[in-house]
Structure formats: C-alpha cells, structure tokens
Amino acid sequence: MLIDNHYLITLRPKVKIKKPKPGNFFMVAVDTGLDPLLKRPFSVHRWIDNNFQLLYRVVGKGTKILSEKKPGNSLDILGPLGKGFPAPKKENQVILVAGGLGIAPIFAMAENIKKKNPLLFYGTKTKKDVILIDEFRSLGIDPIVSTDDGSQGRRGNIVNVLKKYLARHPSPVTCYVLYACGPEIMLEALSDLASKFNIKGYFAMEQNMACGIGTCLGCVIKTRKGHKRVCKEGPVFPIEEIVW
Ligand SMILES: Cc1cc2nc3c(=O)[nH]c(=O)nc-3n(C[C@H](O)[C@H](O)[C@H](O)COP(=O)(O)OP(=O)(O)OC[C@H]3O[C@@H](n4cnc5c(N)ncnc54)[C@H](O)[C@@H]3O)c2cc1C
Ligand code: FES
Numbered sequence: 001m002l003i004d005n006h007y008l009i010t011l012r013p014k015v016k017i018k019k020p021k022p023g024n025f026f027m028v029a030v031d032t033g034l035d036p037l038l039k040r041p042f043s044v045h046r047w048i049d050n051n052f053q054l055l056y057r058v059v060g061k062g063t064k065i066l067s068e069k070k071p072g073n074s075l076d077i078l079g080p081l082g083k084g085f086p087a088p089k090k091e092n093q094v095i096l097v098a099g100g101l102g103i104a105p106i107f108a109m110a111e112n113i114k115k116k117n118p119l120l121f122y123g124t125k126t127k128k129d130v131i132l133i134d135e136f137r138s139l140g141i142d143p144i145v146s147t148d149d150g151s152q153g154r155r156g157n158i159v160n161v162l163k164k165y166l167a168r169h170p171s172p173v174t175c176y177v178l179y180a181c182g183p184e185i186m187l188e189a190l191s192d193l194a195s196k197f198n199i200k201g202y203f204a205m206e207q208n209m210a211c212g213i214g215t216c217l218g219c220v221i222k223t224r225k226g227h228k229r230v231c232k233e234g235p236v237f238p239i240e241e242i243v244w
Contacts, residue, residue, distance in 0.1 A: 003131055005058050006101075007067050011077065012051045020044040020052060021084030022108035023204050023236040027212035028054070029076035030065040040066075041209045041231070043105035043181070044080060055104040081212050082235050085109050085179050085202055092177040094118035095201075097190060099158060099182020100129065105204050107132055109179050114139040121165070123158025123186070127151035159189040166197050177201050178239065188244045195240075203242060204235045
C-alpha cells in the first residue's frame with residue numbers, strides 16, 4: 001500500500017513484451033474465476049528492468065481483489081495496449097497536468113522526458129491524496145500542487161492555478177505543449193484553457209472498457225474526426241480532437 005486505498009503493484013512478464021510508452025495501458029484479469037469477468041484497464045506507471053508497475057486506487061470489486069494479491073501470485077495480463085503520449089518536439093516546454101490518479105501515467109511521462117525539465121501541475125481533493133512528491137523531486141521536477149480544500153499547496157482546482165501561471169508566463173519562444181490525465185471535468189476545463197492560450201497538447205482519456213483491444217466498441221467517444229475507440233485509437237488524443 002502506498003497511502004490509504006492507493007496501491008502500487010510490480011509485475012514481471014513471463015514472456016518478453018514490448019516496452020510500454022507513457023499513456024499505454026494493460027488489461028488485468030484480477031482473478032481466475034468468472035467474477036469479475038472482465039479485465040480492468042490500468043495505465044503503465046513505471047517500467048524498471050523489464051518489470052512494470054501499476055498504481056491504482058481501490059474503487060470496487062476488481063481493484064479490491066487486486067489489492068489482496070501477494071508476492072509470487074500470477075495474473076493474466078494483456079498489453080501494452082493503446083496509443084501512448086507522442087514525444088514532445090525539441091523546442092517545446094512541456095507542461096504536465098495531473099488530477100488525482102491521473103498522476104499514474106503522468107509520472108511515466110515525466111520520467112521519460114525528465115531531461116526536458118517539464119513543469120508539473122498536480123491537483124487533488126485533499127492533502128492525503130497527494131502522492132509521489134519525493135519521486136518527482138528525484139527526477140528534478142518540483143510539482144506545483146493544489147488541493148480543493150487548501151490542505152496542501154494552493155487552494156482550488158489545478159486548472160485555475162495553471163491559468164494564473166500562463167497569464168504570468170506567456171508562451172516562450174519554445175512554445176508550451178500540454179500532457180494531461182485526470183477527471184473529465186478537469187480535462188474539459190483544461191481544454192478551454194488550452195484553446196484560450198493557443199496551446200496544443202494531448203490528453204489520456206478514460207472510458208469503461210470491456211475488451212481493451214478494439215472489438216467490443218464499448219469505449220467509443222465522439223471526436224472531431226468521428227467516433228474513436230479509447231482503447232485502440234486512444235487513450236491519448238490531441239486536445240483539439242476531443243468533443244466534450
Ligand atoms: C485507459 C485507462 C487507464 C486507467 N488507469 C488507471 C490507473 O492507472 N490507476 C487506477 O487506479 N485506475 C485506472 N483506470 C481506472 C480503472 O480501470 C478502474 O478504477 C477499475 O477498472 C475499477 O474496477 P473495479 O472492479 O474496482 O470497480 P468497478 O466495480 O468496475 O466500479 C466500482 C465503482 O468505481 C467506479 N469506477 C469505475 N471505473 C472508474 C474510473 N475509471 N474512474 C472513476 N471511477 C470509476 C464505477 O463507476 C463504480 O461506481 C484506468 C482506466 C482506463 C480506461
Ligand atoms: S474496450 Fe472494447 S473496443 Fe474499446
């Protein structure tokens with residue numbers, strides 16, 4: 001257990017798998033029985049010496065069962081799946097934005113591009129949900145944190161914190177690019193902000209998933225380029241393509 005209700009699990013693939021990209025996800029069968037029947041999607045959080053880590057919060061039956069696994073247990077897993085975050089351009093100043101558990105894939109991105117000195121804006125409900133601060137600092141990133149109740153960092157939502165930052169720091173010669181993951185309400189507000197400041201970027205989207213491989217059409221969202229499957233054409237989409 002990482003903090004109350006949040007868990008980190010390290011998995012060692014029994015067969016060689018493709019190295020996941022930040023934003024890729026795995027479908028995890030939390031048990032061998034029929035209940036729960038469907039695999040659950042989790043973003044890759046870290047990749048260390050051919051092992052990978054998932055960071056998750058217990059919200060229901062599947063994640064509860066997962067939290068009870070012991071070292072040495074085997075899990076049936078599919079992945080890495082989906083399209084991950086594309087690499088930033090050389091001239092970009094990267095802005096990472098995470099809301100709540102969106103920090104799981106955003107950490108993977110931060111670790112991948114740490115040499116580009118990304119900025120990180122991280123919002124949670126309250127102090128007890130704030131995680132990975134030391135891990136980000138060890139990457140050389142000092143997170144700008146906000147909590148809804150002001151118990152850690154600034155008070156209020158992280159999109160407003162970013163808005164104030166952008167007003168004070170207009171786009172430098174190296175233009176900003178956003179990478180974000182979090183609750184839909186945060187991403188929608190961030191999309192408005194990005195359009196106001198003319199900033200491009202990418203969001204990792206979440207939808208309930210049944211198959212995770214593009215066949216059930218259960219995860220379709222509307223985009224400006226038609227309907228797209230979050231598991232196959234996503235979960236990462238350019239901001240301007242998403243219809244809210
Ligand atoms: C591409 C992708 C990547 C994901 N990455 C992560 C991750 O890195 N870490 C992580 O903790 N979770 C992640 N999720 C969400 C995770 O898949 C769900 O939390 C999990 O499937 C819940 O399973 P469960 O059986 O415990 O809950 P269920 O019994 O399926 O649901 C229990 C309750 O939780 C709610 N719930 C289910 N899914 C979500 C969700 N996505 N967000 C909020 N509430 C939900 C349900 O509406 C229900 O009320 C990701 C989802 C997607 C689509
Ligand atoms: S989860 Fe089945 S198509 Fe995406």
